[in-house]
């Protein structure tokens with residue numbers, strides 16, 4: 001083998017001829033090989049079959065598609081040793097019973113968002129979305145690299161579940177309305193579909209939050225069961241057809257600045273897998289996490305253009321006075337949530353500390369770039 005010099009390395013890397021063991025030996029005492037977990041990994045032909053239940057309607061764009069890709073990637077990487085069958089919401093269990101289905105072992109793995117379980121685990125909401133909270137980039141950084149995942153795992157361990165990130169919507173839109181929202185008083189009596197902590201904030205502003213499944217929103221808005229609805233962003237909202245029955249499309253989604261989706265796995269089922277299959281599951285989930293965010297980002301610009309130029313949608317922005325007051329309500333509500341129990345306080349404090357530091361950095365980087373450099 002040729003001596004490893006910078007010149008040979010560049011030549012070898014370009015040609016793809018430098019072998020992995022050579023590179024690992026060259027990395028010195030902190031090389032990757034020494035950091036992998038100890039013990040042999042016995043690879044056998046044993047096949048595993050998992051059921052993946054989702055909170056999304058069958059074949060739902062992006063969210064359901066991501067689950068199908070995830071299952072395909074796992075199947076391909078494992079050579080078929082882990083075969084995952086995907087069930088849309090309602091096909092095996094109702095959408096909001098995914099948590100219990102995976103917890104009890106009726107299903108092996110689930111896809112949803114942590115704020116759907118707020119009734120059981122209030123502090124789970126910190127791992128999905130906090131109004132005026134972290135965006136996708138910051139939340140991914142906190143969960144995967146900033147200690148968030150360890151807190152999330154500890155929270156779900158009591159339920160025999162292993163959580164991990166499984167997608168992110170990016171910053172959402174503020175919703176569809178048939179009347180202008182010019183002051184906070186315009187929220188008074190407004191029946192609006194808004195889940196999670198955002199719904200609590202809306203209620204404090206005088207509104208009437210309604211929790212409806214995605215499949216019921218169009219009819220609800222058309223028939224006047226609700227006056228307004230939020231959903232996700234231009235791509236998904238266009239597919240839902242809201243521009244046909246609502247006049248104003250408001251920005252920004254103050255209530256969901258970057259909602260994280262989750263994968264939950266029955267802990268016993270995860271531990272039954274050999275280590276290589278466990279690593280494949282985690283790798284596919286990480287790919288799904290990025291794929292989902294990228295899919296929304298790739299499509300939102302295209303569909304925003306359609307909404308503006310083809311559908312002539314009236315796009316508005318909430319004014320700063322409204323947003324400032326909603327932010328104050330959010331601070332009150334998240335503080336109340338954190339005060340419920342010691343673990344919620346621990347998660348909230350960790351979330352806030354990370355958010356503040358990430359925001360201080362963003363003010364010198366992303367914010368300057370968006371405000372001053374990107375037109």
Ligand code: CA
Nearest residue numbers: 230231232256
């Ligand atoms: Ca939403």
